[in-house]
Amino acid sequence: MNALLTRLRGIVGDAQVLTHDDPATDLSAWEQDWRRRAYGRALAVVRPASTAEVAAVVKACAAAGVSIVPQGGNTGLVVGSVPDDSGTQVVLSLARMNAVRGIDGDNLTVTVEAGCVLQTLQDAAEAAGFLFPLSLAAEGSCTIGGNLATNAGGTQVVRYGNVRELCLGLEVVTAQGEVWDGLSGLRKDNTGYDLRDLFVGSEGTLGVITAATLKLYPRPAAQLTAWAAVPSLEAAVQLLGLAHRHLGAGLTGFEVMGQFALSLVAKHFPQQRVPLWSEHPCCVLLENSDSESEEHARGQFERLLETAFEQGVVSDAVVAESLQQAHALWHIRESIPLAQAEEGLNIKHDISIPVSKIPAFCAETDALLQREVPGVRLVNFGHLGDGNLHYNVQAPEGGDASAFLRDMEAQVNHLVFDQVRRFDGSISAEHGVGSLKADKLPVYKDPVALALMRSIKQALDPQNILNPGRVLS
Ligand code: FAD
């Protein structure tokens, strides 16, 4: 191991190889996951500054038979970016590779290094007069490499797609330490298998993403936010249909929030004024991005809400009068996971179901849960426009939250995931598989798909050097 560390120091410089040998160095930021569900121990944290350095590090580790855990902002939610506790893995941090390499305005593309923080990229796009539409609550610390490796979603997928849809080209260091330069800004390229889409969503198990060429969009002339109380989930789905028809491509956000989820924000963050939650089973947050003007966007919203009221699909609604009000409404939505954490440990599910089946899925699954775990509380919210729910399960009122997580997680997961399968859904919509759900894929993924995935892993990383045990157990 010492020979490997010496070699790594030769590649990236002494200061960029951090180990436990130095008692003054605290590696916990790289060894603990964001949700504090896993505490690993690394052989070393290595921080290369260029693609050539990444390639040399991977070659050295492969030659020594030492496995690598790629890491960006370490905000992932499925325990994929931290080492195991063996003390034998190298954490490969991309954080120093954070340059925006260039913007091609006519081609509407930006080329950026993997360690660039998402918000930095959004700001660079804005400064050049464009929009980079990926948006999620972790944007101040997650990186574009991590976003691509997990195929991140977020709040604008209903219009712009997951980051997969935003990606035109990649630069990747293979498990053998070779560099694939696929940084084309081409929107059309049918020259064989799509390697780019193989690496997007591969969670560091097939290659190390070092840079990407991504799509840019014109900035909308106006963005308006509305908050609507709806009488049921069925009504929320009907409202989504109306919003698609009335707003067309202007519909850039459609989030649903159950009453209990909103009650937690009202309880734990009383300084936030949560509108309309107490008398309605759920509320919806809509965003309309318009290429014409604010008046036009407002007119569209008014006509949409008028129709929705007439059809009984909306019970009450407010449209934000200012940017500040719009931010406050989005802040309520983003505060749900934090309010939930304040309430105590809970069992999280990031699931997707065809939108049309969501009301029936929730009605049935809520009832089953109540039957099996009486008093359980459902924190149900998420990106309804994409069929993606964060269907989280909180201990009964006054119950011991850690005991609930310890004793009930397996049973609750089993019940919820079986229901997801029955309703043709996915047990991971946007967060990925990591280690947390790797043992679930053999149960819930199509066996032929799983066998193909294993063949791909074997072909690209026969030594099992890259993030072993993640995705495929
Ligand atoms: P990390 O956590 O460092 O890594 C994630 C995975 O990618 C790991 O498997 C890692 O090995 C791999 N990886 C990282 N960088 C590379 C690379 N350069 N090459 C190859 N593999 C790599 N996700 C959503 O999709 N939508 C949301 O709305 C959303 N909201 C969130 C809100 C909060 C508050 C938090 C904490 C997380 C949220 N997430 C969300 C989770 C999401 O997966 C991450 O925030 C983000 O995409 C991960 O980026 P990261 O740089 O932190 O990656």
Ligand code: ZN
């Ligand atoms: Zn989400």
